[in-house]
Amino acid sequence: MSMLQAGIIGVAGALLAVQFKSGKAEYGIYISIALSLLIFFGILGHLEAIISMVQTIGAYISMDTVYIGTLLKMLGITYIAEFSSNICKDAGYQTIAGQIEIFGKLAVLVLSLPILMALLDAVKGFLS
Structure with a gap:
């Protein structure tokens, strides 16, 4: 399309x-x-x-392919969260839409924590 x-x-x-x-x-x-x-x-x-x-x-x-997979998961989570949130907003349920958006943000945060830890380990390795 x-x-x-x-x-x-x-x-x-x-x-x-x-x-x-x-x-x-x-x-x-x-x-x-x-x-x-x-x-x-x-x-x-x-x-x-x-x-x-x-x-x-x-x-x-x-x-590393793990990072690429995580990036694609984040992309999927944000798209689904935005899609379902907009449908709820269109139906007049802004509170539910807000909760979906918060859940999507938290899910992306949880997925990004291992990448953040790997980045901090790399920085620590450079500083040592």
């Missing part, structure tokens, strides 16, 4: 959802969720190329 297609689908879906919100508000939410999932699955088609390029970059700079 190209950016143009995603934009057209998004704008058309937003206009359709606005039309349905005046009659039955829940239909607008369902349309919003369905189109968001459609665009999400369109993005998944490009994910393989992104992963391949990140692995190639990791090979050029001789980076």
Whole structure:
């Protein structure tokens, strides 16, 4: 899916959802969720190329594959957290959206701690 297609689908879906919100508000939410999932699955088609390029970059700079995997996990967590948070906000549940965002941030923090410790060990090794 190209950016143009995603934009057209998004704008058309937003206009359709606005039309349905005046009659039955829940239909607008369902349309919003369905189109968001459609665009999400369109993005998944490009994910393989992104992963391949990140692995190639990791090979050029001789980076440990564990760090690349962690980076991709962080990317996935942030995307899923943002996606689900926006759906909750669209449905009118800002409190739940805020909790999802906080959980996503904490999950990324937990994933980054081993990398931070490895960085501190490397700095300690240089200073010794």
